[in-house]
Amino acid sequence: xxxxxxxxxxxxxxxxxxxxxxxxxxxxxxxxxxxxxxxxxxxxxxxxxxxxxxxxxxxxxxxxxxxxxxxxxxxxxxxxxxxxxxxxxxxxxxxxxxxxxxxxxxxxxxxxxxxxxxxxxxxxxxxxxxxxxxxxxxxxxxxxxxxxxxxxxxxxxxxxxxxxxxxxxxxxxxxxxxxxxxxxxxxxxxxxxxxxxxxxxxxxxxxxxxxxxxxxxxxxxxxxxxxxxxxxxxxxxxxxxxxxxxxxxxxxxxxxxxxxxxxxxxxxxxxxxxxxxxxxxxxxxxxxxxxxxxxxxxxxxxxxxxxxxxxxxxxxxxxxxxxxxxxxxxxxxxxxxxxxxxxxxxxxxxxxxxxxxxxxxxxxxxxxxxxxxxxxxxxxxxxxxxxxxxxxxxxxxxxxxxxxxxxxxxxxxxxxxxxxxxxxxxxxxxxxxxxxxxxxxxxxxxxxxxxxxxxxxxxxxxxxxxxxxxxxxxxxxxxxxxxxxxxxxxxxxxxxxxxxxxxxxxxxxxxxxxxxxxxxxxxxxxxxxxxxxxxxxxxxxxxxxxxxxxxxxxxxxxxxxxxxx
Amino acid sequence: xxxxxxxxxxxxxxxxxxxxxxxxxxxxxxxxxxxxxxxxxxxxxxxxxxxxxxxxxxxxxxxxxxxxxxxxxxxxxxxxxxxxxxxxxxxxxxxxxxxxxxxxxxxxxxxxxxxxxxxxxxxxxxxxxxxxxxxxxxxxxxxxxxxxxxxxxxxxxxxxxxxxxxxxxxxxxxxxxxxxxxxxxxxxxxxxxxxxxxxxxxxxxxxxxxxxxxxxxxxxxxxxxxxxxxxxxxxxxxxxxxxxxxxxxxxxxxxxxxxxxxxxxxxxxxxxxxxxxxxxxxxxxxxxxxxxxxxxxxxxxxxxxxxxxxxxxxxxxxxxxxxxxxxxxxxxxxxxxxxxxxxxxxxxxxxxxxxxxxxxxxxxxxxxxxxxxxxxxxxxxxxxxxxxxxxxxxxx
Numbered sequence: 001x002x003x004x005x006x007x008x009x010x011x012x013x014x015x016x017x018x019x020x021x022x023x024x025x026x027x028x029x030x031x032x033x034x035x036x037x038x039x040x041x042x043x044x045x046x047x048x049x050x051x052x053x054x055x056x057x058x059x060x061x062x063x064x065x066x067x068x069x070x071x072x073x074x075x076x077x078x079x080x081x082x083x084x085x086x087x088x089x090x091x092x093x094x095x096x097x098x099x100x101x102x103x104x105x106x107x108x109x110x111x112x113x114x115x116x117x118x119x120x121x122x123x124x125x126x127x128x129x130x131x132x133x134x135x136x137x138x139x140x141x142x143x144x145x146x147x148x149x150x151x152x153x154x155x156x157x158x159x160x161x162x163x164x165x166x167x168x169x170x171x172x173x174x175x176x177x178x179x180x181x182x183x184x185x186x187x188x189x190x191x192x193x194x195x196x197x198x199x200x201x202x203x204x205x206x207x208x209x210x211x212x213x214x215x216x217x218x219x220x221x222x223x224x225x226x227x228x229x230x231x232x233x234x235x236x237x238x239x240x241x242x243x244x245x246x247x248x249x250x251x252x253x254x255x256x257x258x259x260x261x262x263x264x265x266x267x268x269x270x271x272x273x274x275x276x277x278x279x280x281x282x283x284x285x286x287x288x289x290x291x292x293x294x295x296x297x298x299x300x301x302x303x304x305x306x307x308x309x310x311x312x313x314x315x316x317x318x319x320x321x322x323x324x325x326x327x328x329x330x331x332x333x334x335x336x337x338x339x340x341x342x343x344x345x346x347x348x349x350x351x352x353x354x355x356x357x358x359x360x361x362x363x364x365x366x367x368x369x370x371x372x373x374x375x376x377x378x379x380x381x382x383x384x385x386x387x388x389x390x391x392x393x394x395x396x397x398x399x400x401x402x403x404x405x406x407x408x409x410x411x412x413x414x415x416x417x418x419x420x421x422x423x424x425x426x427x428x429x430x431x432x433x434x435x436x437x438x439x440x441x442x443x444x445x446x447x448x449x450x451x452x453x454x455x456x457x458x459x460x461x462x463x464x465x466x467x468x469x470x471x472x473x474x475x476x477x478x479x480x481x482x483x484x485x486x487x488x489x490x491x492x493x494x495x496x497x498x499x500x501x502x503x504x505x506x507x508x509x510x511x512x513x514x515x516x517x518x519x520x521x522x523x524x525x526x527x528x529x530x531x532x533x534x535x536x537x538x539x540x541x542x543x544x545x546x547x548x549x550x551x552x553x554x555x556x557x558x559x560x561x562x563x564x565x
Numbered sequence: 566x567x568x569x570x571x572x573x574x575x576x577x578x579x580x581x582x583x584x585x586x587x588x589x590x591x592x593x594x595x596x597x598x599x600x601x602x603x604x605x606x607x608x609x610x611x612x613x614x615x616x617x618x619x620x621x622x623x624x625x626x627x628x629x630x631x632x633x634x635x636x637x638x639x640x641x642x643x644x645x646x647x648x649x650x651x652x653x654x655x656x657x658x659x660x661x662x663x664x665x666x667x668x669x670x671x672x673x674x675x676x677x678x679x680x681x682x683x684x685x686x687x688x689x690x691x692x693x694x695x696x697x698x699x700x701x702x703x704x705x706x707x708x709x710x711x712x713x714x715x716x717x718x719x720x721x722x723x724x725x726x727x728x729x730x731x732x733x734x735x736x737x738x739x740x741x742x743x744x745x746x747x748x749x750x751x752x753x754x755x756x757x758x759x760x761x762x763x764x765x766x767x768x769x770x771x772x773x774x775x776x777x778x779x780x781x782x783x784x785x786x787x788x789x790x791x792x793x794x795x796x797x798x799x800x801x802x803x804x805x806x807x808x809x810x811x812x813x814x815x816x817x818x819x820x821x822x823x824x825x826x827x828x829x830x831x832x833x834x835x836x837x838x839x840x841x842x843x844x845x846x847x848x849x850x851x852x853x854x855x856x857x858x859x860x861x862x863x864x865x866x867x868x869x870x871x872x873x874x875x876x877x878x879x880x881x882x883x884x885x886x887x888x889x890x891x892x893x894x895x896x897x898x899x900x901x902x903x904x905x906x907x908x909x910x911x912x913x914x915x916x917x918x919x920x921x922x923x924x925x926x927x928x929x930x931x932x933x934x935x936x937x938x939x940x941x942x943x944x945x946x947x948x949x950x951x952x953x954x955x956x957x958x959x960x961x
Contacts, residue, residue, distance in 0.1 A: 019599065019603065026603075026606055026607060026610050029610050029614070030606075033613045033614055033617045034613075036617050037613075037616075037620060040617075040620050040621060040624045043624065044624065047627070047631070052631060052635070142606075143599060143602050143603065143606070146582075146583070147582070206617060206618050206621045207621060210663060216687045288660075289656070289657065289660050292660065293656065296684065296687060297684055297687065298656070356687075
């Protein structure tokens with residue numbers, strides 16, 4: 001057998017498979033330990049910063065000061081660790097072959113402790129996911145695994161971290177499949193299960209096996225209660241929309257601020273949070289203490305309504321100002337408060353026997369999680385695992401489904417992907433993902449006519465004529481800002497506007513495709529484009545990799561057959 | 566598996582960026598490097614585990630200290646009557662130290678005390694489910710249910726608390742718990758159950774005056790004056806001046822019809838209050854007013870009977886005006902009869918059986934007056950009725 005022959009390749013693959021399994025276990029343990037350590041560090045930071053009963057001055061100053069420090073560090077030292085960490089993990093998996101620099105998990109750990117421990121209304125689970133995924137990526141690259149294996153270990157690390165963060169092994173696996181990979185049938189299910197189990201075993205050996213929340217054994221008291229839970233689902237969907245729309249709107253507003261403010265935006269958010277905490281200290285940090293009270297019927301109606309509303313505002317401000325932290329725990333908090341409030345109302349008004357408000361708080365948690373995070377399977381199992389109450393699962397599923405449907409109807413793009421799109425990153429969706437078959441990259445041509453934004457219209461017109469294309473892209477290959485048709489250029493030249501800058505004519509809303517888009521998507525979008533369909537990178541939607549015109553489509557139609565591997 | 570480019574070393578095709586020929590040529594080195602790194606990673610994981618465990622242990626200690634601070638703050642708030650602040654502090658304590666059931670128990674008790682019965686019940690039931698052998702949660706539930714009027718449920722929880730695990734040094738506390746249950750049963754007139762519990766508790770109690778008195782009082786309330794007197798006597802042997810034991814013993818002796826003994830007990834009470842004074846007076850009147858008492862002279866016997874009949878007649882005369890006319894006439898006739906009989910008694914030579922008949926008359930008249938005109942009744946009236954009951958005299 002010659003070196004490099006088929007049996008050597010098989011041996012190499014078998015060796016990698018064994019290494020991968022062992023690594024999945026180690027990664028699961030390491031990610032779980034990181035998540036535990038992260039949680040402990042946040043609690044310790046909270047105690048150091050605030051003590052047991054902080055004064056008003058301290059309550060205001062701590063989030064402001066930590067925001068200031070965080071802002072500087074996020075710009076100068078750890079630029080990739082703002083926000084939740086889940087969107088970044090997804091981007092790394094889908095677009096960067098799982099490559100997460102080692103600085104990222106370290107930075108996320110430190111910044112998360114600073115921001116969440118400093119009082120910001122954010123969760124620690126999302127950052128844990130990025131920390132776990134980052135550790136997995138770093139370990140895999142250090143072990144010189146193939147890029148495909150490095151990529152595959154990212155959701156394994158994410159699952160391990162989330163399993164330990166919430167003490168929810170099943171939900172962690174589902175989250176990795178449903179949200180990170182986006183495919184419930186992924187062949188990585190075995191590795192994520194192994195990592196999740198290893199993580200939880202280690203976490204429970206250190207922290208014990210207590211559920212996250214101690215709740216009574218709630219159950220469906222009367223079949224007619226399903227109507228009430230359905231109403232909760234509808235309300236949850238509306239509240240989810242309110243949260244998501246607010247988050248995206250305020251984030252867009254912060255992004256429009258001058259670039260020199262980026263380092264100070266976390267401090268602005270910190271000062272706002274400081275003021276909020278003076279009035280409503282309950283929204284500080286993660287807020288598990290108050291979720292526990294809501295689940296056990298320990299809050300009155302007015303308090304729950306107030307906390308739900310203020311938590312939405314506080315989380316939106318904390319997140320959008322650029323602090324490092326997630327939205328899992330705030331979703332649960334808002335859901336518990338809203339659910340509990342609805343439960344109290346139902347208790348008072350319903351003509352049939354109803355359960356305790358705490359039961360509605362529990363279902364409310366899952367409802368908001370399903371509506372905001374848009375992971376319905378994960379939300380059902382997560383609520384079951386963190387409360388260990390199976391009796392309430394039917395109402396939970398009903399409410400989750402309604403919330404999910406409403407949220408999806410009026411916010412078609414899930415929150416994590418919407419946040420990435422705001423950063424110019426477009427993730428492949430399940431419907432556009434295709435491992436085999438013809439894709440846009442197989443059709444596109446590299447010769448794309450460009451005109452700089454300041455170029456005169458006459459010059460742009462000439463370029464278009466030279467290329468023979470029906471349209472010209474405005475900008476550069478690395479930064480496209482718009483498209484202008486040849487008809488429009490010709491009309492402008494005729495009208496005597498030849499010396500005007502071409503960007504005045506450019507249409508900035510450019511119909512485009514990505515390299516991995518299947519041909520049916522290409523054809524569908526070609527019908528809506530200006531005769532020239534740019535093919536842009538997913539990791540930067542303004543970077544042009546090629547273009548598809550009628551010629552390319554005609555060539556494709558003439559040679560179409562099974563795509564060669 | 567299509568090659569993508571060539572290896573710069575040997576010119577072989579690369580697979581996924583790696584040259585299989587070079588790799589396989591140096592299998593040993595490659596294998597060792599990968600395994601070595603995996604081992605290093607495993608060591609890192611072990612070190613991370615040990616570090617995390619140490620940090621978690623330190624965090625646990627800090628949490629317990631914090632929980633204690635919150636608990637002490639809660640106690641302070643409770644002492645100062647700030648219930649809501651106390652509840653907040655107790656919730657924080659319970660959250661900080663989940664392992665310690667005392668905080669949750671205190672929270673449950675405080676919730677119950679503040680009227681948040683549903684929350685208290687849920688929490689205490691959960692605690693009881695976790696620790697069925699612990700009496701405190703059952704006791705807290707018993708008190709809660711007793712307060713809200715669910716006496717049967719309260720009784721079951723009391724019994725569950727009594728059946729839980731108790732250490733020998735907790736005998737006094739357990740006894741107090743049983744006495745609480747007895748009080749509950751007596752309040753619901755469940756005398757048989759109360760008596761069963763009393764027999765249980767009295768079988769093994771120390772001679773301490775306080776304990777003996779407490780048990781004696783409950784026996785008295787349960788209608789067992791003889792047993793009660795036994796316990797009071799035991800208490801008084803240790804502390805002859807113990808007020809509640811003396812009063813209890815007097816009550817017990819009174820209930821047994823032993824008025825002379827009752828009189829001896831109350832005479833030893835220092836600073837008697839109104840009730841004790843009345844008791845003493847009644848005991849004196851009974852002992853000094855009974856014409857059938859042994860070893861008294863005939864004159865004294867007649868004097869006593871005279872006094873009894875005269876008093877009965879006076880009571881009837883006082884009662885008559887408030888009655889309908891037909892009853893009035895009857896009462897007046899009875900009063901005249903009693904007066905006549907009294908006059909006859911004053912004459913010398915009335916036989917003993919006449920004394921008994923006279924007393925019987927006086928008793929019946931007093932009973933009739935008591936039924937028609939319950940108040941006011943003078944100590945002598947009460948004494949005459951007691952004398953009649955003691956002597957087993959007839960009803961009207």
